[in-house]
Amino acid sequence: MTDLSALTRICPAPLPAMHIAWEHVESALGMALPADYKQLAEHYGPGAFNSYIHIYHPHGPTEFVNLTGPMPARIRAYLRKDFDQGTHPVPYDPERLFTIGGTDNGEHIFWITDPVDEPDRWRIAVNEARGPQWFTFDGTLVDFLTSVLSGQTQVPQFPRDLLASGPSFTPSRPDLWKPEPIPDQPPVDTAAIRAWGRANGYNIPPRGRIPSEVREAWERHNS
Structure with a gap:
């Protein structure tokens, strides 16, 4: 597990740690989340590092920064198009x-x-x-974040004066988000979704995140 203390030393968390119902967040996403991200989200809440880097949060105030909102699926669709058509090189499978x-x-x-199935080993790409x-x-x-904000890592795409x-x-703004926006509902039976998807011709990995189109089709079928 990543130690959050190195980050909080160079960039103190401005708010008391908040409670997040992770079982509901992970159920909504259909995947487990890294432990370091959970610590980060609980201690910092939604907001921006250096008024530039916005990390998605379960309580993000808009759909553009909300972890369970539509943006991850939209961006993956753009990447899939680039990947399939060769518009821009995508070095990883968009599904990953x-x-x-x-x-x-x-x-x-x-x-x-x-x-x-090992989220604590996930790396970062920009x-x-x-x-x-x-x-x-x-x-x-x-x-x-610790490496970038300490100046140890310089991301070529980020502005040179990021740490000026x-x-x-x-x-x-606290008035833009509620403390518990994740619906309080029983976790989804992902095994049932995988079984339904395979029975209906979808290609679903045995572990990890269920593709959004499968999840949406299953929800339409059961609505």
């Missing part, structure tokens, strides 16, 4: 990329979800906004 954040300039920050360049960081999300005023975190 899950968007976990973005920047004010339009870059996206991804988990490389490999191995799919793509170039409106361009072909990719950057890979061999570590967790908290490791990535030092590391900082600005929380989202």
Whole structure:
């Protein structure tokens, strides 16, 4: 497990730690989440690092920064199109990329979800906004933020003056988000979704995240 203390030393968390019902978040996503991300989300809440890096949060105030919102699926669809058509080189299978954040300039920050069933081993990738360049960081999300905000790692896509005023975190306006927006409902039986999907001709991996189109089709079938 990544130690959050290195990050909080250089960039103190501005709010008391919050409670997040992770079982509901993971059920909504259909996948387990890295332990370091859970610590990060609980201690920092929704907001932005250096007024530039926005990490998706279960209580993100808008759909553009909400972990369980539509953005990860939308961005994966764009990547799949680029991957299939060769518009821009995508160095990883889009099904193994899950968007976990973005920047004010339009870059996206991804988990490389490999191995799919070992989220604490997921690495980080950053793509170039409106361009072909990719950057890979061999570590967790908290490791990535700590390294970038301490100046140890310079992401080519990020502005050179990112740390001109030092590391900082600005929380989202508290009136824009509720403490528990994740529906309080029983966890979804992912085994049942996989069985239904295979019976209806979908190609579903035996472990890891269930593709969004399968989840949506299953929900329509059972609505």
